[in-house]
Amino acid sequence: MASILYTAWAILNCMNNLIFKHLQASPTSCVFQAFLLSSSYLKANPKTSNPNVSKFFHIKWQPPNVNQVKLNFDGSVRNGMATIGFVILNEDGNPLFAANRKLGHTSVLVVEATALRDSLHTALLHQHPNLVVEGDSKLLTDCVQGRCQIPWRIRTLVNDIKALTLHFQSIIFSHIFQEANFIADRLALAAHTFTNPYVWFFCLPLLVSPAFQLNQLGEGVCRGFVF
Template sequence: MDDEVVEKVITLLYMFWEARNALVFDSKELQLPRVIERMEALHSLPKPVVVVRSAREEHATWRRPTPGWIKVNFDASVRHSVAGFGLIARDEEGEVLASATLAPVMRQPAGLTEALCLQWAMRITIDLGFRAVCFETNSLQLFQWWRRRSRGSSYLDLVIFDCRSLSVSFDSMDVSFIRRSGNSVADFLARGAFSFLV
């Protein structure tokens, strides 16, 4: 089978598993057309573009975190008037510890949407009890804003300030930048969040 068929089969199996859990734990009736619709909705989303970059540019593939740290990749995706968030947390072996999506979130300017996504990712990570965390984003604007450490009075400033307040909940915490091609899983989860609106 070609890659697209394999992707659809795997996604369909996941949708059946999700529907099964809804039946067992929430007593929701299994609706086959709904399962198929959600699978098709995920595959109608635009595929991420893989960009080939020179070795001199900042790394464009996901890298394992420092031993003892958890790396949390997060991303926001905007469609029409709402945004979807996605995150994935992995350890030094590359093992997935957690993943999450959130939609809908009212659409905001791009930089603010990414900052709200960081805030959401930090709160989830705190709830999970991770102590040493590197948050990784493909938003250069957010990364630069975080590094600047200035304090203003805009809503974006307040969100970043709240993120800095949340950072004291960790033993160690950092925010790093990665090219979009290295953040593809978080991007996929953020875009996949819209399937819950079908």
């Protein structure tokens, strides 16, 4: 009930800004305002009748340690067209490098593995020796860590990934929920609308801004949260 009220208040606030201040807001920004209000309320009122709720609410991106960088990658397939996106962030959560591109027609698992291989190669080229790697494909993470049998479709890609890991001083692989991987997710989705590959140094495209702000806020979201 509280989230419905916060959403209604955010929509009303956006309408008032448009009518009285001529400030136009996107639907995403309205939802984000509601999320901020809801987060503030829950932080100030942590008590709940269901003790299991909190562990599902605080899904969030965690910054790496000092002298490490974090690599988040993701893939997307829409109407058979595959795209990838990845970002390298420092201990303050600020972007060092980001990229996305189309791959053509392929499967979700292949696109995820390609995103990981390409992003590791980029991190190596940009001389980031201590790396924390996060993706939301549990199967791919298990394959790289040797916890399961590698599907034949990605066997060559996984071998390439393992070969690249040998060139880092330290590298840690972790599986995360999609809700903690929003920047890479938005980058991969954006590639569907681009004709050519894109790269960004020390910045991110505007359409990824809400995901970046969510990371910087550090409050966390519930499972299933979408922009």
